[in-house]
Amino acid sequence: MRSKGLTSVQLAKLAGVSSATISRAFTADSLIKPETRARILALADEHGYRPNAMARSLNMSQSRLVALVVNTVANPAEGEGLDQLVHRLQARERMPLLLCCANHEDRNQLMRIASAYRVDHVVLYSDAVSIDDAADIFRSATLIVASSEPLQGRAVSDVRLDASAATRQVVDRLVDMGRRHFVYLSGRSSSHIDKQRMSWFSDALEAQGLAFDVVEHGDYSYESGYKEAVLLLRRARPDVIVCANDLMAIGVKDAASLLNIRVPEDLAIVGHDGVALANWEAHSITTIMPLEGMVSTALAEIIDRDPTEPPMQRVVDCVVRWGRSTPELPR
Amino acid sequence: MRSKGLTSVQLAKLAGVSSATISRAFTADSLIKPETRARILALADEHGYRPNAMARSLNMSQSRLVALVVNTVANPAEGEGLDQLVHRLQARERMPLLLCCANHEDRNQLMRIASAYRVDHVVLYSDAVSIDDAADIFRSATLIVASSEPLQGRAVSDVRLDASAATRQVVDRLVDMGRRHFVYLSGRSSSHIDKQRMSWFSDALEAQGLAFDVVEHGDYSYESGYKEAVLLLRRARPDVIVCANDLMAIGVKDAASLLNIRVPEDLAIVGHDGVALANWEAHSITTIMPLEGMVSTALAEIIDRDPTEPPMQRVVDCVVRWGRSTPELPR
DNA sequence: GGGTAAAATGTAAGCGTGTACATTTGTGTC
DNA sequence: GACACAAATGTACACGCTTACATTTTACCC
Numbered sequence: 001m002r003s004k005g006l007t008s009v010q011l012a013k014l015a016g017v018s019s020a021t022i023s024r025a026f027t028a029d030s031l032i033k034p035e036t037r038a039r040i041l042a043l044a045d046e047h048g049y050r051p052n053a054m055a056r057s058l059n060m061s062q063s064r065l066v067a068l069v070v071n072t073v074a075n076p077a078e079g080e081g082l083d084q085l086v087h088r089l090q091a092r093e094r095m096p097l098l099l100c101c102a103n104h105e106d107r108n109q110l111m112r113i114a115s116a117y118r119v120d121h122v123v124l125y126s127d128a129v130s131i132d133d134a135a136d137i138f139r140s141a142t143l144i145v146a147s148s149e150p151l152q153g154r155a156v157s158d159v160r161l162d163a164s165a166a167t168r169q170v171v172d173r174l175v176d177m178g179r180r181h182f183v184y185l186s187g188r189s190s191s192h193i194d195k196q197r198m199s200w201f202s203d204a205l206e207a208q209g210l211a212f213d214v215v216e217h218g219d220y221s222y223e224s225g226y227k228e229a230v231l232l233l234r235r236a237r238p239d240v241i242v243c244a245n246d247l248m249a250i251g252v253k254d255a256a257s258l259l260n261i262r263v264p265e266d267l268a269i270v271g272h273d274g275v276a277l278a279n280w281e282a283h284s285i286t287t288i289m290p291l292e293g294m295v296s297t298a299l300a301e302i303i304d305r306d307p308t309e310p311p312m313q314r315v316v317d318c319v320v321r322w323g324r325s326t327p328e329l330p331r
Numbered sequence: 332m333r334s335k336g337l338t339s340v341q342l343a344k345l346a347g348v349s350s351a352t353i354s355r356a357f358t359a360d361s362l363i364k365p366e367t368r369a370r371i372l373a374l375a376d377e378h379g380y381r382p383n384a385m386a387r388s389l390n391m392s393q394s395r396l397v398a399l400v401v402n403t404v405a406n407p408a409e410g411e412g413l414d415q416l417v418h419r420l421q422a423r424e425r426m427p428l429l430l431c432c433a434n435h436e437d438r439n440q441l442m443r444i445a446s447a448y449r450v451d452h453v454v455l456y457s458d459a460v461s462i463d464d465a466a467d468i469f470r471s472a473t474l475i476v477a478s479s480e481p482l483q484g485r486a487v488s489d490v491r492l493d494a495s496a497a498t499r500q501v502v503d504r505l506v507d508m509g510r511r512h513f514v515y516l517s518g519r520s521s522s523h524i525d526k527q528r529m530s531w532f533s534d535a536l537e538a539q540g541l542a543f544d545v546v547e548h549g550d551y552s553y554e555s556g557y558k559e560a561v562l563l564l565r566r567a568r569p570d571v572i573v574c575a576n577d578l579m580a581i582g583v584k585d586a587a588s589l590l591n592i593r594v595p596e597d598l599a600i601v602g603h604d605g606v607a608l609a610n611w612e613a614h615s616i617t618t619i620m621p622l623e624g625m626v627s628t629a630l631a632e633i634i635d636r637d638p639t640e641p642p643m644q645r646v647v648d649c650v651v652r653w654g655r656s657t658p659e660l661p662r
Numbered sequence: 663g664g665g666t667a668a669a670a671t672g673t674a675a676g677c678g679t680g681t682a683c684a685t686t687t688g689t690g691t692c
Numbered sequence: 693g694a695c696a697c698a699a700a701t702g703t704a705c706a707c708g709c710t711t712a713c714a715t716t717t718t719a720c721c722c
Contacts (some may be wrong), residue, residue, distance in 0.1 A: 005449075005471045007678055018702045023680055030681095033700060048470060053447035054389045055678035059707040063385065065448075068429075073404045074414040074607070083405040086431045093444055098399075098429045100417045113424055115398075116384035118336075139379060140336050222611050254613040276405070280553050282585040282613060338708055349672050354710055364670060386708035390677035663722105670717070677709085685702070691695085 006049045015043050016207045026051050036062075038293045042318050057118060064094050064325040065119040066303065067138070069111070072102040076275040077126065077218075077245060084296035085123070092304065098156035101128045111137045121303050124149075127191050131156065142307050146299060148193040157311040159298045161193070161270075163318035164200045166288045170242075170270055170320055171204035177327050179239035179268060185228055185252065187220040187244030197288075198270055201242055213238070218248050225251025239268060246271035246278035249285045253325060284323035290316045337380045346374050357382050388449060395425050396450040398469070400442065402457045403433040406551075407606040408576060409456065414626035416454070423635065430458045430516045440561075442468045452634050455480075458522050462487065473638050476632060479524040484518035488642040490629045492524070493651035494603075495531045497619045501573075501601055501651055502535035508658055510570035510599060513593065514585065515545035516559060518551040520573030525575045528603055528619075532573055544569070549579050558581025564590050570599060577602035577609035580616045584656060600656040 010020040017036070024032040025040035044050070057063040066089055071077045086096050090154070097114055101107045107129045111122075111329065115138045120136045124131065127147040131154060135143050144149065145158035171182075184201055187194050198214070205212055215232055218224045225248030233255060243249040249271030256263050263269055271278055274289025298314040305312065339353040346353070348367070355363040356371035375381070388394040397420055404410045416426050432438045438460045442453075446469045453469045455462065458478040460486060466474050476482065476489035486507055502513075515532055518525045529545070536543055546563055549555045556579030560572065564586060574580040580602030587594050594600055602609055605620025629645040636643065 003667075008680095009678075019679080020703080021701060024701085027680080031700065036700080048467070050443060051680095052389070052445045052449060052678050054385045054394065054449055055707085056447075056677080056680075057385045057707095058383070058389060058709090061678055061707075073417070074407070074411040076405070076407060076410070079407070079410040079465065080405040083403050083431060086404070086429055087434055090431065090435060090441055090444075095445060095448065096429045097437070098417055098427045100414060100421065103418055104421060110421055112381060116382060116387075116425065118385055136379070142376050169625060176551045222608070226612055250611070250613070254611065260613070277553070280581070280585065281557055281589070304478075339710095341707075350709075351673080351711080354670060355671085358714075359712080362670065367670080382710095386677085388677095389679090389708085390710050392677075647711050665722095666720085668717100668719080670715100672715070672716100673713085675710105675712090679707085680705105682705090683703085685700100687698100687700070689698080692693105 002045065005012045005052075006047050008049075010049065011040070011044060011049050014047070020133050023051070032127060055056065061118070063120055065097050065115075065117055066094050067097045067099055067111075067114045067119040067122045067141070069099045069122060069124050069126050069134070071128055072100050074097070076247070076277060077273040080275055080296060082125065084293055085299055088296050089303070092300070094303070100283040101126050106138060108133050115139070115141070117231060120139065120307070123299060123303075127193065129199050140306050142303075144299060144302050146295065148196055150192065151313075155311050157302045157313070159295055159302070159314045159316060161196070161290055161295075161318055162315050163197065163288050165204065166318040167197075167200040168204040168207065170286065170326070171201065172207065174240050174268055174326065174330065176318035177329075180210065180242045181236075181238040182210065182242065183215060183232065183236075183238040184212055185215045185218045185225065185232075185241055185243045185248055187218050187248065189216055190328060191244075197244055218244060220245050220247060222247045222251040224248060226255045227251075230259065233267075236267075239266075240270065241267065242270045244272055246273045246275045246285055246287050249287070250278065250327070253283065253285065254324045263325055264327045268327060271325075274321055279321065279323065284325060286323040287321050287327040288318050289321055290318050336383075337378050339380075339382065342371070342375060342378065342380050343366070345378070346371050346621055352381070375632055392449070393451055394449050396428050397444045398428045398430055398442075398448075398450040398453045398472070399603065400430045400432060400455050400457050400460060400465070402432050404429070407578070407608060408604040411606055412468050412626060413456065415624060416630055419627050419631040420634070423631070424453075425634070426597055432457050433463060439468060446470070446472070451638070452632075454630060473634075475630060475633050477626065481523065485534055486642050487635045488644070490626055490633070490645045490647060492527070492621055492626075492649055493646050494528065494619050495534065495649045496650040498528075499535040499538065500530040501617065501619065501657070502532065502539065504660065505571050505599055505657065506539045507644050508540065508660075511541065512567075513541065513568075513571045513573065514546060514563065515543055516546045516549050516563075516570040516572055516574045516579055518549050518579065520547050521597040522575075549575060551576050551578060553578045553582040555579060555656065558582075560586035561590065564592060564598075568597075570597075571601065572585045572598065573601045575603060577604045577606045577616055577618050580656070581609065581614050584616065594656055595599065595658045599658060602656075605652055609650065610654065615656060617654040617657040618651050620651050620652055621649050 008019040012019040022032040025037045121142045124145045143156045185229040228275040229252040271285045271287040274287045339350045343350040355361040358369045452473045455476045560583040602616045602618040605618045609616040625647040
């Protein structure tokens with residue numbers, strides 16, 4: 001086995017140069033003779049040398065670490081979004097530090113631990129933590145909010161969704177086809193994105209002169225969609241159930257099938273997020289989702305910006321991915 | 332806004348002590364008067380001070396970082412397993428660095444970047460990277476393999492599954508109920524866990540004096556399960572399809588439903604992994620899975636060990652989670 | 663109270679880099 | 693060949709912390 005953890009000084013000895021030259025060989029556009037650099041890089045490669053990122057971060061005060069604050073990666077919606085973002089970061093030689101908040105009693109403590117690593121950026125993907133707490137804890141990092149919490153004048157970059165047009169498109173089509181009894185199944189009514197989705201839905205219906213009922217007790221899980229739908233469908237007969245996310249929408253669809261309610265003939269179902277499995281043959285849920293890859297692109301762009309520039313707000317438009325959980329347009 | 336990034340020396344001035352005392356206040360069981368520590372911790376809290384993990388890591392040569400090498404977090408099987416592991420790490424004040432290999436052309440380059448952060452441990456959750464490459468790149472870290480690749484005498488800790496008993500249990504029941512025509516749908520035949528699953532299956536069938544067919548073209552995705560099942564079921568009528576993972580099993584079930592093949596009456600379907608959605612009402616796939624939480628527990632235990640101890644091998648037994656994709660036992 | 667040992671704190675030297683500054687080497691000109 | 697000037701390299705310190713060692717304070721006992 002080769003030597004463990006060569007340092008720049010040791011490599012310098014081997015190369016017959018000073019450690020400063022080693023450093024220069026690894027720094028782009030620095031003053032060094034091309035042949036020297038080539039020789040050093042070859043030697044480094046041979047010995048498996050890499051500049052110690054800890055030491056480098058320490059005196060450059062920039063770590064190239066990005067803290068990703070999510071609820072859980074077990075959830076397809078978060079997992080799929082996260083995956084794209086991670087790929088974009090990796091392509092830029094940045095490293096994601098993962099913080100999973102769900103099931104963790106003290107989220108602030110978690111953030112405090114991560115902040116000790118002096119991350120350059122923090123992406124708040126989870127609405128389970130407060131922006132103010134995060135800003136307070138990650139003092140010197142650039143905070144980027146992706147959880148749709150209102151900024152209220154805070155000097156923070158954010159990426160938010162706009163599903164108003166897509167929602168109107170769905171509602172209009174359903175109304176056109178004669179649907180009148182709409183229900184919204186909430187995921188967590190305290191969640192900001194949930195509030196927004198409901199409000200877009202509410203606006204779209206209002207424009208059609210219609211009202212709707214709300215079922216509050218969902219929790220974003222398949223099981224809750226299923227359970228709430230069974231309860232609801234036993235006492236009422238809505239035309240349309242719009243769910244705060246796709247997982248609940250799938251639960252609703254299964255509940256309908258249990259109760260012999262035909263989808264989409266008797267009941268149309270709409271989800272949110274556009275997770276891969278909503279598109280599976282057995283589910284085929286019509287869903288309102290951000291344009292493919294747009295969120296992670298926007299986040300990556302913000303991360304690439306000069307940190308001294310003022311924060312930036314980006315809006316990503318949503319589209320409809322039609323499935324068989326809503327009726328087809330007549331030809 | 333408060334000062335950005337206080338250092339230990341600055342805090343020392345504020346507290347009227349030396350920086351060494353600050354350090355001791357943050358180090359468990361070190362020689363310091365309890366009142367002094369309390370006073371310093373209170374002051375630190377007030378000013379939002381935390382020891383810089385970079386500096387600390389640099390001279391302790393231990394970072395409390397753990398590199399998690401996975402294919403993708405978009406996949407439920409990896410996402411769910413990862414989530415548990417992340418929680419266990421966080422509970423121990425360790426930070427996960429996430430490396431997603433899928434879609435990344437040069438995995439070794441990715442690992443090299445991560446290795447610059449001097450992670451203490453590397454968990455290989457992905458079989459897309461070579462153990463030898465990982466060991467070579469993460470020279471001074473403790474490598475832990477969770478991808479079922481054979482160790483071949485390498486001095487590496489690993490956690491592997493044993494599904495032999497569970498597989499036998501499934502096969503025996505199906506044979507008892509008269510099933511004779513078994514097919515195995517592979518995910519990626521080069522994958523080690525896939526080979527193992529097929530071999531357990533093969534052994535269980537052999538014990539019953541039966542043979543089976545193999546469909547090689549799966550790729551672990553729902554779509555491939557669906558597609559391969561359609562092709563297969565159009566030309567043959569197996570009793571049982573055992574899939575390399577749950578996603579393909581769900582695809583197979585949907586394909587069966589498309590072709591009006593009744594599950595489980597005409598066709599029994601078995602998956603692997605035990606992902607949450609396999610248990611959903613609409614799917615209800617019988618699956619062979621590790622005992623809940625055992626893998627992440629084993630990994631966390633290995634991570635907690637003294638790094639000077641020799642590597643350790645752990646085997647996690649699998650169980651059967653029965654669903655409605657296999658016939659019920661007659662009463 | 664003086665002496666001793668234990669407890670608490672201070673001092674200073676690293677940990678492995680990057681970089682400002684000093685120094686050496688190379689190039690071209692008269 | 694001496695000179696000026698640019699290119700390339702070396703020197704030394706800082707980044708923020710831990711820790712071995714030195715020093716001071718406290719506690720205790722005769």
